[in-house]
Amino acid sequence: MIKFNLKCEQGHGFDSWFGSNEDYEKLHGRGLVSCVICGSCKVSKAVMAPRVKAESTAPDLREKPLLDDVGSNFAEEARKIHYGETPERPIMGQAKIEEARALLEEGVPVLPMGIKPKQVN
Numbered sequence: 001m002i003k004f005n006l007k008c009e010q011g012h013g014f015d016s017w018f019g020s021n022e023d024y025e026k027l028h029g030r031g032l033v034s035c036v037i038c039g040s041c042k043v044s045k046a047v048m049a050p051r052v053k054a055e056s057t058a059p060d061l062r063e064k065p066l067l068d069d070v071g072s073n074f075a076e077e078a079r080k081i082h083y084g085e086t087p088e089r090p091i092m093g094q095a096k097i098e099e100a101r102a103l104l105e106e107g108v109p110v111l112p113m114g115i116k117p118k119q120v121n
């Protein structure tokens with residue numbers, strides 16, 4: 001079974017089920033496909049898949065941030081989360097290499113990202 005979005009000459013839009021595209025073509029050729037609203041036989045298939053967005057399907061990270069950007073408060077926030085002083089959530093931000101090292105030594109799970117080689121002593 002296949003569902004087509006149909007449209008008549010008057011612009012009425014409606015859905016109809018057919019066994020296949022061939023079935024539709026056959027019935028349509030005999031004038032057996034008619035508008036459910038006005039009964040017109042001059043119907044045509046509307047554009048399929050109306051749910052597909054024209055714009056990019058990439059998830060918009062700005063709408064729903066995966067990571068809470070805490071900026072330069074990273075070390076402080078990471079420590080608070082580790083010790084349960086603030087609700088647990090994934091965070092990101094900037095930390096000095098010694099801060100990151102201190103966190104790791106305390107057992108705070110941090111994942112260094114984008115550290116430039118020159119920052120490493």
Ligand SMILES: [Zn+2]
Pocket residue numbers: 008009010011012035036037038039040
């Ligand atoms: Zn119609």
